[in-house]
Amino acid sequence: MIEVLVVDDDYHVAHAHALAVGRVEGYRVVGEAHTGAEAERLVGDLAPDLVLLDMYLPDFTGLDLVRRLAASGRPVPDFLLVTAARDLESVRTAMQLGAFYYLVKPFTFAALREQLEAYRAWAERLGRAPAGEDELDQDVVDALYTLRGTPPRRATTVRGLQPTMARVLEIVTEAPSPVGAAEVAQILGASRPTAQRYLASLVKKQLIDLDLSYGSTGRPEHRYLPRRR
Template structure:
């Protein structure tokens, strides 16, 4: 890939940010700006083009989230396009989902031009060292999480302390709302548990991190990917 310009797509809802980052990108050696768009719909459509190498993606878009753009790209192009998140979103739920989709970087706004140039320069160097046509593999831990265990995990003899801000009673309520074979959306789990969507997301993030909940995706009625959760038996 050395000597080849990295064809880049910018996706951000703020026109001022698009202009600024477009100017930044022009000063980074080895990159070519193909387009700058403001919606997830346009971002997903253009990034599905196999000529795009890298998407610089905001998480907060007017029609649907950057996470949904990521899911669409992985379904259409699998690992054929790199995505770097450039966003002010820093909540654990969003960051975990982005990392699960194998983004090549996550740069939190606001940042300086120097930070932008440094991150893209590092990415270009790493990209240049990749063997051609080699897909990004899953780490062992990710593979282990995808494979259903044959035996139930051992129950610890002493209770595990929950992270600060989580209550065992709420955790048990949300666990009870999860089905072991039928995945459900955050909204459905919130309705079943009586907790708010924000609370449910926080607890589901903990349950997914600890292997007590499995995460999957499906397309909704309007073609938007939905995140689904089920209890790991």
């Protein structure tokens, strides 16, 4: 079982990521952190295999966290950046510090799952190295680099949608019951009007359905659910 620490300054986003990780076979979330200092402490206490790491934390950056862990002399877990930071310098630095991959928010569950599955295959391949042997032959090295370099399916390929709209579609599709714009906005990390705009577009594209329910005030409440076949 691969143990994961989820680090994000937004409590709702961290919880959503933790739920997503928990849905992938072979993974278990052992903790959530919302600051760099909290993450640094939990890495020491929990010794996770992998850290799902946001770049923007209130006290220092995710990459600073990796540097601090490396400077401490303690084992540094592998880490997967999941962040809105998309500048070249951040990506380059993450690569230099050994990030397994770099997912730009917003992304779909499918994109995250693919990277987690690639990481699991990579970790299992490392674990099958012969005990007591510190040297690997070229075939093994090539296999490890191939697994680590697995490219994600970009969210833009999901039904031809751009990433945020694809994420909204995923939220509605995977919800256990019809959801409203406020719920979608909370999970998405966006404003309610923004979520409402994407939801209306998905209804217009006939990818989701609109359900009107009437509450005690007699006013209709807009709820959204997967497209009825």
